[in-house]
Amino acid sequence: MTSDSYYRVFHHEREHVIRELAAGPRTLKYERPGFRKFSYPDDVASAMIAEIPGGREFGLVPKFVQLFVTSPGYYYRPHKDGGSLRMGINYVLSTGSVNDCRTSWYAEATMSDAPRVNLKRGDLVVSRELELNTPGLREPACTRTFCVEDGAILFNTDVYHDFNMGASESDRYLLTFRSDTGCDYGRALAILTKFGLLR
Numbered sequence: 001m002t003s004d005s006y007y008r009v010f011h012h013e014r015e016h017v018i019r020e021l022a023a024g025p026r027t028l029k030y031e032r033p034g035f036r037k038f039s040y041p042d043d044v045a046s047a048m049i050a051e052i053p054g055g056r057e058f059g060l061v062p063k064f065v066q067l068f069v070t071s072p073g074y075y076y077r078p079h080k081d082g083g084s085l086r087m088g089i090n091y092v093l094s095t096g097s098v099n100d101c102r103t104s105w106y107a108e109a110t111m112s113d114a115p116r117v118n119l120k121r122g123d124l125v126v127s128r129e130l131e132l133n134t135p136g137l138r139e140p141a142c143t144r145t146f147c148v149e150d151g152a153i154l155f156n157t158d159v160y161h162d163f164n165m166g167a168s169e170s171d172r173y174l175l176t177f178r179s180d181t182g183c184d185y186g187r188a189l190a191i192l193t194k195f196g197l198l199r
């Protein structure tokens, strides 16, 4: 697979509107050392989704509009998002001066022997993870350092991916959108193509 199988940056002329909305009220939902997750009031989240071309076709939902704030040194092990989330749209809002947050994707075959664990909240699977808790244990198929200038990023969340802020020097703010309709990465690419947005 080429890098196009894991992510695509795309044109989005009104992403500044999303940034303004994202700077508004938000609620801290979860915190652990080096990691904070925020959500938005429904009306704010809906307004952000309305600014994304094709937002309705992707099936983006307000409850999955989240802001992840991660700190220097933080590592999130390989995982697939949610129980069955297949694609996401991400915007890097801020990374500070030294940004070296490396996102990597891994081919399924290189992970076949790794112990698997589903993280749950109640009965809900919130992440499908591999117990590979140290960076660099496997060879990635694709690695990318995303920055604010990338703008809108279509992200394949249904392939094992990790991110490593080992060499970053400031917090990273990442705004994330997810679909609950089963829209997969391939279908999302087709939607972006239809809207003429792929770079």
Ligand SMILES: [Fe+2]
Pocket (backbone or CB within 6 Å): 079, 080, 081, 157, 161
């Ligand atoms: Fe993820």
